Amino acid sequence: MNANITVTKSQSVRAFYLFFIIHTIQIGAGLMGVPRILFLEAGSDAWVSILIGGLYIHFIAWIMILILREYENADILGIQCDLFGAFFGKLMGCIFIIYIFFILLSVIRNYIEVVQVFIFPEIPIWLMTLFLLFLMIYCVSGGLRVVIGTCFLFFFLTIWLVFTIYTPVTYMDWGHFLPVFQSSPLEILKGSQKMTYTVLGMEVLLFVYPYIENKKKIAVPVHLAIVLTTFLILLVTVVSIGYFSDYQLRETVWATLSLFKIVSFSIIERFDFIAVAIWMMVIIPNIVLFCWILLHSVKRMFNFQGKRSLYVIAVFLFIGSILFEYRMSVNQMTDLTAQVGFYLVFVYPLFLYLVLQVRKIWRKRRAS
Amino acid sequence: MENQVPLNKDAYIKMMKQQFNDSPDLICKTFESKHQTIIIHFVNYQVKKDYLERDLLEPLTTSRRPWSVHDLQNKIPLASSKTENSIKKITNDLIHGSVSVYIEGEPDVVLFALPNLESRALNRAETESLVFGPQISFTESLVTNLNVVRWRLDTDDLVVEKVILGERIKSEARIIYLKSLANDENVNTMRQRLTDLVVDEVEDTSVLSQLIEDSSSSVFPQLITTELPDRFCNSISKGRVGVMLDKSPTVLVGPMSFFEFFESTEDLYVRWNMGTFIRFLRFLAMFISIVLTPMYVAALTYHYEIIPASLLISLGQSRATVPFPPVIEALLLEMLIEFLREAGARLPTKVGQTMGIVGGIVLGQAAVKAGFTSNILIIVIALSALASFTAPSYLMGSAIRIIRFPMILLAGAWGLIGIVFALSFLVIHLLKQKSLGRPYLAPIYPLELRDFNDAIFRSTFQRNVKRPKYIMTKDKKRFDKTKAVEKNDVDPV
Incomplete structure (x- = not known):
């Protein structure tokens, strides 16, 4: 497999779209429940965890960009094969595929879970899955341009939800944060690690890089996207900690969505219904991008062409979605994927970079 | 040769009758003088009779000299004349309102075009009415419509290309664009789609637009059909490609973006703040x-x-x-x-x-x-x-x-x-649509912030220095910014 991909101009997009790609893939199902998860680990000092986590994400993004810059126009699949040989490279690619499949599945299942809890307790899982998969197939079959367009437009269609958080802010009790640094450094670091599930998806950069037109300008949008993501997580966590009492927050699984419960307008009494429904638009860029990565990887590694592999992915997702029937199993799957994701996205690039550097030095020596 | 004009007059008359399936509308008039026999054919209602009588029949009957093909072309005071020796082509011309003059013994027939076109006068627009602004609408006649467009777009830059559409029943279409502005790719796409069309008949431009649109399954129109000359000409002068079809009172313009369907030329005629307000009102109304x-x-x-x-x-x-x-x-x-x-x-x-x-x-x-x-x-x-x-x-x-x-x-x-x-x-559906191969949601996606000026809202004309990028015109600039704002007042302070 060739490490570099040849991309025509009509296939590529401008660098600033990376902001929307990275941001929308990071924000998704995770954000709905992140305050509680962090609170359980780091208590009222969760905001420190987020800041540390945020910094680390920036660092990883920097490493990712460094790795990609070593090549002309390569994606992670090609780089792996180039570094580790065809067999191990493809093996790592397969691990990526399986991991992304499960993260996609967990996004879908978590959202369905939320819909069942907040709006329709009786809506069948298969029906909701069909809805989401239908949109996914329809969008991904349009190619990368449509996928990126979806991220871009749905970002603007949903970002206004941030402003509705104003009402809970007015009810916050700042005393909940005091005293600062109750938690031990280890707990705070654990919180940072838990935060990673929310921001998984950054690996999309490693796949989409060849399709970016002006590659010199990618750093700014990527880091800006991470800043916005970190800010949003920080915002909902801080507001949740201030708004809910200690006990309440421990019991509230979807704290972010519960914040919407007291938001009301003159013609809409309970905003959380609308927020949960509109959250579908937050989820769609996630699903669509992950599915595109899957499709792209399958195409690149095994040369499966055309729409058939898309349908096969959809069928697998459908079956997977039905199989995870209970909350517990969804949780387990989510946790497991998050752990694998942590190592794959936040540790593995370091290793990759190290190998690249070692090889560079080795080659230099041999040349001289 | 079956298709050639026979030298014998009886054979010629018989042949023409056959060509017209013995139609009673084919008028055949024979003038016999000492020297020669002249036969005139025309379709009864297709020609302007008064011109025929005054300019053709009178010279023919009064002159004593024998006529030759050369004389006919030079001495008859009618602008459009040509010679033809194929019966098929003569028939075709007669249908379109020509008069054929045959001189026995000559292999060529002279054709004079005297078409009597039925058309209505230019009327007020009915389906797309404007409160404020030009009121004319196109008519069914291509000639009239072209006349109006030429009048509105008074430049030698205007290109009018002729395309014949329809396999069985033919109609004439014109591709219209500005040579120095319109993107070549767009023009080529439009021309390609029109020439590739294999259909019996194209009834109307609205049918044509459905035939050549990028996605025929979508509910959204991808090309604008309009009956307003000002809207058509405005689009053309922005650098788009237009198509006119004979027999159709509406015209086509492409490529179009989704947002332009909520645009009316009236937004240009009222002041910019009013225009922007109305345009946003329409978006809100749609939502x-x-x-x-x-x-x-x-x-x-x-x-x-x-x-x-x-x-x-x-x-x-x-x-x-x-x-x-x-x-x-x-x-x-x-x-x-x-x-x-x-x-x-x-x-x-x-x-x-x-x-x-x-x-x-x-x-x-x-x-x-x-x-x-x-x-x-x-x-x-x-x-x-x-x-x-x-x-x-x-x-x-x-x-x-x-x-x-x-x-x-x-x-x-x-x-x-x-x-x-x-x-x-x-x-997602809108994202997937294209208009003549160009993205339908432009300028929002792909994003061109500067083009919002033109496509989403409307700012003052003075500020609109550059042409919208998403239309991809050859000439990027409208005018020099300083010149538009500068006013040479009589009494400078």
Whole structure:
């Protein structure tokens, strides 16, 4: 497999779209429940965890960009094969595929879970899955341009939800944060690690890089996207900690969505219904991008062409979605994927970079 | 040779008769003088008789000298004449309003074009009316329409290309664009699609646009059909490609973006702030028209909680006697509005107005009194119907009206989830559309912030220095910025 991909101009997009790609893939199902998860680990000092986590994400993004810059126009699949040989490279690619499949599945299942809890307790899982998969197939079959367009437009269609958080802010009790640094450094670091599930998806950069037109300008949008993501997580966590009492927050699984419960307008009494429904638009860029990565990887590694592999992915997702029937199993799957994701996205690039550097030095020596 | 003009006059007459299937409309006139026999053919209603008599028959009959083909072409005071020796071609020309003059013994026939074209005068626009601005609309005659366009676009830059469409019944089409502006790729795409067309007949430009559009399965029109010369010429002078078709009172323009369907030339004629306001009003109307009724259905079927308590009471009271679920109720009323619209469109204008009053006021009132529907739904439906009529493009308005029905059904089945699903689908659908191979959602995606100036809202003309990037014109700049703002006042301070 060739490490570099040849991309025509009509296939590529401008660098600033990376902001929307990275941001929308990071924000998704995770954000709905992140305050509680962090609170359980780091208590009222969760905001420190987020800041540390945020910094680390920036660092990883920097490493990712460094790795990609070593090549002309390569994606992670090609780089792996180039570094580790065809067999191990493809093996790592397969691990990526399986991991992304499960993260996609967990996004879908978590959202369905939320819909069942907040709006329709009786809506069948298969029906909701069909809805989401239908949109996914329809969008991904349009190619990368449509996928990126979806991220871009749905970002603007949903970002206004941030402003509705104003009402809970007015009810916050700042005393909940005091005293600062109750938690031990280890707990705070654990919180940072838990935060990673929310921001998984950054690996999309490693796949989409060849399709970016002006590659010199990618750093700014990527880091800006991470800043916005970190800010949003920080915002909902801080507001949740201030708004809910200690006990309440421990019991509230979807704290972010519960914040919407007291938001009301003159013609809409309970905003959380609308927020949960509109959250579908937050989820769609996630699903669509992950599915595109899957499709792209399958195409690149095994040369499966055309729409058939898309349908096969959809069928697998459908079956997977039905199989995870209970909350517990969804949780387990989510946790497991998050752990694998942590190592794959936040540790593995370091290793990759190290190998690249070692090889560079080795080659230099041999040349001289 | 079967197709050649025979030298013998009887054979010629017989052949022409055969060509016209013994039609009684083919007039054949024979002039015999001492020296030669001249035969004139024409189709009765296709030629201008007075010109024929004055300019052709009179010289022919009065002159004593024998006529030759050369003389006919030079001494007859008619502008368009040509010689032809193939019977097929002669027939074709006769159908289109020529007069053929045959001199026995000559292999060539002289044809004079004297077409008598039926056309109506230029009228006020009916379907796309403007309150303020030019009022003319195109007519069915290509010649008249071309005349109007030439008059409005007074430049030698204007290119008019001829294309013949239709395999069996032919009609003439013209591709029109500005050479120094229009993107070559766009022109080529348009030309390619027109020349590749293999159909029996193209009835109208609206049919043509469906034939050449990028996605024929979408409800959204991808090319604008308009009957307004000012709109057409405005698009052309922006650098787009237009198509005119004979026999059709509307013209086509492409490539178009989704947002231009909510644009009227009137936005240019009123002041910029007014124009921007009206344009935003239309976007809002589109959104309301799509979302309002489904929201009503969703809220009343599943999510009572989102309705404020004070409103819920009055809603409950007015809905208490209604025997149907909200979906059926909403669909019934939407149907009523659609029936009214359709009936109003089909009936003669005077009866149509009465229909509107009877249908709208009487039926609506009675429906509420009878406990068929709630008062609030009537308001909701009327509002969304009204909003859908604000789209300046008739086709876009219809598209919006059609979208409502599946939305209502989805809202009835799955509440808010159904609505958000439908909206998401709609957005993705629009993202996938193309117009002549160009993205349909431009300039929003692909994003060109500067082009918002032209496509989404409208700023002052002085500020609009650069041409919109998404149209991809050859010339990027409109004018020099400083020159437009500078005013050479008589009395400088």
